[in-house]
Amino acid sequence: MNIGLFGYGKMGRMLEKIGQDRGHTIVAKIDDDTEAIDYDGMDVAIDFSTPNAAFNNITHCFKNRVPVVSGTTGWLRDYEKALQICNAEKGAFIYASNFSLGVNIFFELNRQLAQMMSGLEQYTASLEEIHHIHKLDAPSGTAITLAEGVLEHHPKKDWSLDGKEKGKLPIYAKRDGEVPGTHSVNYTSKEDSITIQHVAHGREGFALGAIVAAEWILGKQGVFSMKDVLNLSN
Known part of the structure; x- marks a missing residue:
């Protein structure tokens, strides 16, 4: 699976390591709000960016048919708007306040x-x-x-x-x-x-959960939660 990372701080580097350990390839590491992104090689995007950049990162992925897993906080005033764009573009999205x-x-x-x-x-x-x-x-x-x-x-x-x-x-x-x-x-x-x-014994559990969510969402369409990933919805 080819993963694009939006946000490359401590969490981004941890996502990179765990993703590679699980056999995935990191094809993009984006740490600022830029339009110069190659979406064609991405199977899935994981967003742990900043509140100011998250909405654009997420919705640009929807418009380029890239499913998104996001753990960024502080942008949720635009959450419903993001869901509308996701549904209009027939995209796939998981947001969680904690991916552990x-x-x-x-x-x-x-x-x-x-x-x-x-x-x-x-x-x-x-x-x-x-x-x-x-x-x-x-x-x-x-x-x-x-x-x-x-x-x-x-x-x-x-x-x-x-x-x-x-x-x-x-x-x-x-x-x-x-x-x-x-x-x-x-x-x-x-x-x-x-x-x-x-x-929590460390922060690795947060990154592992995001990678597991990215593996799960591949090929799906709609808005989901970690309850769906862990089959807890019922």
Whole structure:
């Protein structure tokens, strides 16, 4: 499979290594917003670029019949517009806030647990995420996705960073050393506590999941998610 990489920072270099280890060829490494791109040799594009470049990268691929896997955050105000272009061009697209295979299984466990806990008002729900000190945004996109999964079955309808707003689901964000990412969902009552947790041991899992998604989307048409890649839709 011939892969075009949009964004060639740390994640791009990791995608290159894992892609090559799995027998794929990197035919393009694009690290700026440019029109001078040869799409003809690409079987699939993986976008981990910047918020300013992502929409153009993704939609230009659609217009050139190249399926896209994207993990770029910060551009989602244009997400629906991108989907319209994807469908109009009969393209293929997967976006995920986190491509880790384990995290996406964790998302589904979280939704199932939230449904089970929905009628048990004696339990108070909260989330915690821990990341390395270099991470500037808080809470993480993964924590927000987890919160959305809880809120689907919870009387509270929004989340709050570090519990600063009463009446909202609290997400506590911590920054510690070089922690790749730890996410916990907690339900606490006077009698006991229930916690589910995902711990990343490194960042390679994010890149591996994106490569697996790129392998899966080849030859398909439509808009998909990691639930489809992992056959969790049912």
